[in-house]
Amino acid sequence: MSGAKSxxxxxxxxxxxxxxxxxxxxxxxxxxxxxxxxLAHRWLGTWLPDGWTLNWYLQAWKDYxxxxxxxxxxxxxxxxxxLSLLIGVPAAYALARRDFPGKRxxxxxxxxxxxxxxxxxxxxxxxxxxKAQLAGTIWGVILANxxxxxxxxxxVMTPFIEQIDPNLESAARVFGAGxxxxxxxxxxxxxxxxxxAASLLVLVRTIALFELTFLTxxxxxxxxxxxxxYAVFAAGVRAPQSIDAMAMIYMxxxxxxxxxxxxxxxxxxxxxxxxxxxxxxx
Amino acid sequence: xNTRTSPLARAPFDRTLLLAAPATLFMVALxxxxxxxxxxxxxxPAKGGWLANYHKFFTADNLWPTIWTTLxxxxxxxxxxxxxxxxxxxxxxxxxxxQRLITTVLVVPITLGTVLIADGMLTYFGPKGWxxxxxxxxxxxxxxxxxxxxxxxxxxxxxxxxxxxxFLLILSYITGIDPVLARAASTLGASPTAQxxxxxxxxxxxxxxMCFCxxxxxxxxxxxxxxxxxxxxxxxxxxxLAAYEAAFEQYDYSLASAIAMIMGFVQLIIxxxxxxxxxxxxRGPVVGGKG
Numbered sequence: 001m002s003g004a005k006s007x008x009x010x011x012x013x014x015x016x017x018x019x020x021x022x023x024x025x026x027x028x029x030x031x032x033x034x035x036x037x038x039l040a041h042r043w044l045g046t047w048l049p050d051g052w053t054l055n056w057y058l059q060a061w062k063d064y065x066x067x068x069x070x071x072x073x074x075x076x077x078x079x080x081x082x083l084s085l086l087i088g089v090p091a092a093y094a095l096a097r098r099d100f101p102g103k104r105x106x107x108x109x110x111x112x113x114x115x116x117x118x119x120x121x122x123x124x125x126x127x128x129x130x131k132a133q134l135a136g137t138i139w140g141v142i143l144a145n146x147x148x149x150x151x152x153x154x155x156v157m158t159p160f161i162e163q164i165d166p167n168l169e170s171a172a173r174v175f176g177a178g179x180x181x182x183x184x185x186x187x188x189x190x191x192x193x194x195x196x197a198a199s200l201l202v203l204v205r206t207i208a209l210f211e212l213t214f215l216t217x218x219x220x221x222x223x224x225x226x227x228x229x230y231a232v233f234a235a236g237v238r239a240p241q242s243i244d245a246m247a248m249i250y251m252x253x254x255x256x257x258x259x260x261x262x263x264x265x266x267x268x269x270x271x272x273x274x275x276x277x278x279x280x281x282x
Numbered sequence: 283x284n285t286r287t288s289p290l291a292r293a294p295f296d297r298t299l300l301l302a303a304p305a306t307l308f309m310v311a312l313x314x315x316x317x318x319x320x321x322x323x324x325x326x327p328a329k330g331g332w333l334a335n336y337h338k339f340f341t342a343d344n345l346w347p348t349i350w351t352t353l354x355x356x357x358x359x360x361x362x363x364x365x366x367x368x369x370x371x372x373x374x375x376x377x378x379x380x381q382r383l384i385t386t387v388l389v390v391p392i393t394l395g396t397v398l399i400a401d402g403m404l405t406y407f408g409p410k411g412w413x414x415x416x417x418x419x420x421x422x423x424x425x426x427x428x429x430x431x432x433x434x435x436x437x438x439x440x441x442x443x444x445x446x447x448x449f450l451l452i453l454s455y456i457t458g459i460d461p462v463l464a465r466a467a468s469t470l471g472a473s474p475t476a477q478x479x480x481x482x483x484x485x486x487x488x489x490x491x492m493c494f495c496x497x498x499x500x501x502x503x504x505x506x507x508x509x510x511x512x513x514x515x516x517x518x519x520x521x522x523l524a525a526y527e528a529a530f531e532q533y534d535y536s537l538a539s540a541i542a543m544i545m546g547f548v549q550l551i552i553x554x555x556x557x558x559x560x561x562x563x564x565r566g567p568v569v570g571g572k573g
Contacts, residue, residue, distance in 0.1 A: 013373070016369055016370050016373055019366060019370070020370055020384070023442075023445065024387055024388075026406075026413075026442075027390070027391050027442060029406060029412055029413070030399070030402040030403060030406045030407075030442075031390075031394075031402060033402055033405045033406040033411060033412060034398070034401065034402045034405065034406075037405055044410070045410035047412075047415060086304075087304040087305045087308055088305060090301035090302070090304065090305070091301060091302040091304070091305035091306070093298070093301050094298055094299055094300075094301040094302035095302065097298060098296060098298055098299060100296070100299055106302065106306065109306070109309050109310075109313075109314070110305070110309065112313070113309070113313055114496070115495060115496070115499060115553065116499070116546055116549065117499055117502055117503030117522065117545060117546070117549060118503055119503050119505065119522040119525055119526070119542060119545065120503075120542045120543075120545050120546040120549070121313060121316060121317055121320075121542075121546075122542075123320065123525055123526075123529050123535075123538050123539060123541075123542040124316040124317055124319055124320025124321075124323065124539050124542060125312065125313075125316040126529070127316070127319070127320065127323065127529070127535045127538075127539065128315070128316045128319055143312060144312075146308070146312070147309075147312055147313055150305055150308060150309070151309070154305065179297070179298075204393055207393075207395075208392075208393055208394075208395040210395060210396060210397060210505070210506055211503065211505060211522075214505075215526075225395055225397055225398075228397050228398065228401070229397045229506055229510075232397065232400065232401050232404075232510050233509065233510065240405070243401065244401065244405070247397075247398050247401050247402070250395075250398060251394060251398060254393045254394070254395075255390070255393070258389060258390070258393050262386060262389065266385075
């Protein structure tokens with residue numbers, strides 16, 4: 001009886017690990033394919049290319065004006081991170097500390113943009129931005145990217161703020177600190193890890209966010225991911241190796257930030273809100 | 283939000299609430315307003331009565347089938363992602379070196395983004411890619427594989443980008459469940475399967491419902507991979523593609539808004555069904571306690 005059970009158990013375990021291995025190996029090979037192709041002199045249906053070259057990177061850099069695109073991407077991402085923190089952290093504070101009528105409705109308002117497909121609100125938003133003559137400019141791209149970013153900051157920061165002892169704030173108040181002073185001297189230092197985590201998560205997500213940027217960007221305000229889409233979409237004009245070189249540059253940019261983020265954040269936080277810290281056992 | 287205060291008010295206005303004002307105003311201006319504007323615009327067609335756009339959507343042969351095309355991709359992709367992620371995450375619920383390693387490895391596909399995955403898949407899964415080379419070594423392999431420029435290409439790309447997301451999300455929910463509960467059950471003789479059925483599954487229900495919804499949104503709004511990897515003229519003409527074409531190729535913002543609204547509506551129906559199913563399960567705290 002127990003023998004049969006452990007046999008089943010092992011088979012099940014093997015199946016799960018096997019599935020996982022197939023997935024990881026295929027994704028790794030997929031990335032390796034892009035890397036190999038970007039370095040290949042010529043690669044037509046053989047195991048490995050004829051020769052190796054770095055020329056495709058130079059060509060991609062020139063052809064796609066990558067320096068401009070990288071600069072725009074950096075501007076957009078930095079602006080989105082700063083602005084989403086600026087409006088998100090105070091809102092998270094109000095939501096974490098106060099109970100007020102309409103709080104649930106407000107929470108819903110901040111949750112909705114993460115639950116609705118970006119295309120659904122992206123198209124009306126692009127229409128509005130075109131009317132306001134903001135679409136096609138870098139400001140339009142920044143505003144559009146803020147819509148999922150700001151609620152994300154709020155959702156990540158609220159549990160962080162909840163676990164800070166409110167007595168510290170009361171003490172600061174007793175000593176005559178105003179709200180601004182309390183924020184800069186008490187909350188920001190205590191929240192630094194949370195703020196760092198939130199900003200890195202927003203950064204990584206903004207670099208990869210395609211739809212909203214795609215809908216609102218003009219020729220001068222494309223971020224890297226949109227430029228990459230256009231390059232693949234219009235394939236045939238350019239060598240696939242130079243597109244892959246651009247994809248590699250994109251991946252390296254994301255991975256660098258990701259590795260930095262992983263030093264401060266548990267990977268499971270990249271997709272969900274931060275778990276509330278376990279309460280101390282009384 | 284009303285920020286006026288008067289000395290006659292029963293309770294003094296709490297100025298802390300003002301901190302939420304910028305974010306609220308921002309969301310109202312850039313999320314609620316465009317949404318309502320789009321709704322209004324969808325009833326203001328270029329020609330015809332106020333329902334002309336919706337009439338057009340449900341009669342045109344290249345529009346209404348996009349709903350099924352999208353669901354045919356998004357539902358299987360979401361079921362695969364959540365269905366595979368759940369048992370694996372359950373296996374890895376105990377903190378270990380492997381857990382940290384696997385989670386780190388799985389973060390990579392999330393950040394690659396759909397465009398890069400599509401680009402890589404075109405070569406790797408292509409008729410002359412490495413996968414085809416490996417499969418040629420197998421004795422029962424016949425004919426070239428066709429995994430790009432069709433339905434399967436899009437489905438695979440949805441699994442590649444969606445599975446890690448579902449896995450990390452479910453793992454974070456599972457590790458949030460107090461292991462004391464399972465330990466208590468195992469003291470009473472419950473096998474891991476029984477623990478899963480009677481303890482983890484009911485407690486996970488809200489998390490699973492949330493995860494299903496979020497994973498579904500991602501798959502449902504599939505756009506770049508449907509164009510790059512699929513057959514955008516036929517089998518993978520998804521609804522977001524139809525909306526995009528209406529807006530930026532025909533410049534019919536009214537029709538595009540109508541499609542966007544229908545897209546949101548279908549999405550909400552699915553979310554409502556999932557949350558309704560979730561309501562059949564236990565509701566309660568996920569931590570053990572003496573209270």
